[in-house]
Ligand SMILES: O=P(O)(O)OC[C@H]1O[C@H](OP(=O)(O)OP(=O)(O)O)[C@H](O)[C@@H]1O
């Protein structure tokens with residue numbers, strides 16, 4: 001997705017060989033116009049999959065998910081990382097190791113928002129080692145929902161998550177795939193339109 005890649009190049013920073021900072025537009029300050037384009041791209045890439053619900057993880061998955069949900073006309077449910085007084089019974093839970101905070105969180109979603117007749121599109125801002133996506137898959141599997149696929153805004157293809165998910169047979173669509181962050185430079189994977197075919 002060229003407009004996303006241009007934005008990453010102009011406003012993103014390679015903080016190290018493995019961490020990309022994009023807090024200008026994705027995970028702190030948010031660019032709503034770009035989120036709208038991202039939502040439209042997810043809609044296009046998962047057209048015809050019968051998606052009934054989008055599942056994401058707080059906090060940074062919420063913005064792109066809401067735009068996709070708006071354009072696909074489906075509800076968005078986000079798994080929560082913290083317990084809440086309003087979140088009581090009927091919870092599905094899983095564990096995820098947070099890439100940026102380096103701590104393990106128990107995440108949960110109310111079962112009533114994820115049901116066995118749902119076809120779920122999982123969306124997240126980043127794919128690194130795949131821990132967040134695996135935990136969301138676990139929640140969807142506990143609910144016996146069908147998984148339509150996984151939509152990622154930025155995949156760091158030099159880390160193992162994308163390969164693991166595709167090897168498990170999931171349809172993964174990443175809007176920008178980073179090949180390398182060495183020496184402060186951001187390099188993208190050269191690819192065809194369909195990222196799933198280009199593992
Ligand atoms: O593929 P993984 O290794 O799981 O990495 C990707 C996850 O890491 C980040 O979450 P994090 O909890 O670090 O930050 P956030 O609060 O900004 O979502 C990001 O939002 C993804 O959910």
Ligand SMILES: O=c1[nH]c(=O)c2nc[nH]c2[nH]1
Nearest residue numbers: 018019020022099126128
């Ligand atoms: O802002 C972020 N930058 C990253 O490189 C990353 N990897 C996982 N999650 C991430 N969040």
